[in-house]
Structures are given as C-alpha cells and as structure tokens.
Amino acid sequence: MQFNRSDIDVMSPRFRAQFINSLSGYKSANLVATRSRDGKENVAIVSSVFHLGANPPLMGVIFRPHSAPRHSLENLLDTGEFTLNQVNMEIYRCAHQTSARFEREQSEFVEVGLTAEYEEGVFAPFVQQSRVKMGLKVVDHQIMCNKTELVVGEIFMVLAPAQSVVDDGYIDIAGLGAVAVSGLDSYHVGRPLERLAYAKPNQPVRPLVCETAQSE
C-alpha cells in the first residue's frame, strides 16, 4: 500500500508517531543516566542511540524537545557526563516506566525500581541491572533542523561481562538478553540468524567462522 505525504500529513499525531517510528526498523533500547550538580539522579529510556565511530569511540543520542528525558539532557550538558546502559529483558518494563513525566524532585531510579551504581572517577551513575554500560563525555551538541537535539558522547569506560566478549571483539548482546524497540512501545528480544564474513566482490556470501561466537 502506498502512503503519500498528503496521507501522512492528515494522520492524527499519535497515529503518525507510531507509524513513522516503525519505519526505520528496530531501534536500540538504552537508559541514559545522569546526575545534576546538586546530586539529583536521573534515568530515562532512549531509543535514539546510534553508533557514530569506533576510533575515537563515539555515540550519538537524539533528544526531543520538551520530552521526558529533558532533565537528563540538562544534566549532561551541565556536567559534561552521562552513561548509557543497555536495556535487557529483565528490566524493559522498568525502563519503559522511566518515560513517565516525573517531577524534577522525583528520581526515576527510585520511582521505577532501578538501582544507581557508581564507579570510581565517574560522576554520572550507571544502572546496576544493565549488563552492557558505557561512561561518556559530551563532545558535541547540535540543534537539528526539526529542533531535536543531537548529543555526541565519547566513551571513556565500558562495563560488560568478560564471557560475553567473543574472540574478535563482538559482544554477544542476544545472549545477554538485550532488547530492541519498534514504534513507540513495542519491545523485542533478538533471535540470532547468523554472523556473516566480511563481504568481497565476486565471492559468495558466507557465514563467519568464529569458534567462540556464542550467539548461535
């Protein structure tokens, strides 16, 4: 079925939000955690984290104007630091609940039942119940053409279970129960199909042979 721009423009705002949010495919599910200068902890689910580069290690995050993670955005711009914590199947309901519009005085950690955990030398909290976590410094901040805000963070620390990192550096996130989002509210776990070897012209596609790959 073909939807033209005029069809999209007359959709109700909520219908259009679900529809357009479904188009990009699966989205990553992460908790952004911050602390204000006066010590208030914030945690908010974001489905807009994307890989920007490995060397230096950089992540991008999109924040919507006036949305629930607004306090997180203010904190990370003010303190220059935040953490990203992968959502897994044990905590996706708590993670979803962070999107409620809590008051500034309320800590989402307390309200939704997640635990803030600190590492030496890191100002922002990590989420104890997450299994793959990053500490980041803010290195860029831009207002996009639709007034959403793009924050680029440079990774200075990674926390991940040693046994989930396979020989070639890949982290078996399916084995760790990582969750993906589609639309605004649909949660999924991943079922691995296969890993594929580096593609070369005029050679057939072939599975990656990696003895320690644990995603099978």
Place this chain on the structure above:
Amino acid sequence: MQFNRSDIDVMSPRFRAQFINSLSGYKSANLVATRSRDGKENVAIVSSVFHLGANPPLMGVIFRPHSAPRHSLENLLDTGEFTLNQVNMEIYRCAHQTSARFEREQSEFVEVGLTAEYEEGVFAPFVQQSRVKMGLKVVDHQIMCNKTELVVGEIFMVLAPAQSVVDDGYIDIAGLGAVAVSGLDSYHVGRPLERLAYAKPNQPVRPLVCETAQSE
C-alpha cells in the same frame, strides 16, 4: 569487566570496531538505494538509520568516510533523493553482500541479486524484495566531528503492506520478518515481548491493549 579508555585505544582496529559497534545495542538494517544522474543504480546496506521526527517525518543516516556506501552518498547529494528499504530475513544475505567494494560500473542490484523497482514520480529506485520502504528528499547534510557524514531525509512516500499497519499506526515489523544488526555482521530477527501502554507517574506499567496488534 571494566574496559578503560586505555584498553580500548590499544585494541586492534577490527577488534575495536566489533566491540564498539556492539555497545549501542541492536541497530536497524536498511538498504539505501539511489540512482546517479546518468542512470547508474546503487544499493548499500546501512545500520545507521535513525528516527529523527514524525512531523515532519524525518530520518537520519550516518555515512562513514571512504566506506562502501560512498557511491550512494554521492548520488543522493547530487540528485537530492534516495530510498530506504527495510532488510528482512529473506534478503539479509544479499543485503550484507552490498557492503563489498564493487567498482563504480557495477550495480550492486545485479551483483547481489536484488531488484530495482520504480514508482511514478520518484527518481531513486526502491528494492522490490523489501516490505517497508520510504522515498526521501535530502533536507540536511552535515560533517560530524569524526568526519562521518549525517544526512537528514524527509519522507515523501511510504510503501508498506496494508495488513501490517495496526489500528494505532504501529507497523508490525516483526511479523514482516524485519532484521536487526549487532556489531558489524551479526543478523537477528525480533521476537516480540509485548507492547506497553503510555507510561504515567504513579501508575504501574501495563501492557498495551490493542486488539489488532499482530506482533504477539
């Protein structure tokens, strides 16, 4: 296990690429399709498409400098138009093969076994075998701090099976066999957990009640 920045900096480039690419969680899998002014068709897999906004409907795509989708980037900047086509479980191997470094004269469509398909009034080709597809106009282009390039596209057309669009606008991408990527080369399908209702403070998390949701 804790990995500090000094640990990351001494990883081999390939190991670090796998490791850092795994950290954001599941990534969307899309084929960007373009046509040059002189009629050469290009198609390339990208795992860096992200939702930027629903009104107007905007998608962001990150292109790496000197990577395989370079020809696609040149075409879309030159013609102002591209399509995004969700990768599904029937075509993920062909989609992966588009990442081989083909010569300019070679069309990845022919080389990997995908089919270009045209819609009236759209210059860029769609991928016939994809089930959820978008036509986009380039509305922004920025060089990021690490020399990757961010392209923002505004959606002017969507093609999706009517029966996959549920009552509230959500598209059942799991039912359509959509694929997610983790790391550089690991492909997954999604197994739906549940949809959750709009979160409100001081109300427990609850499943979305939506009779026509087909993802269960």
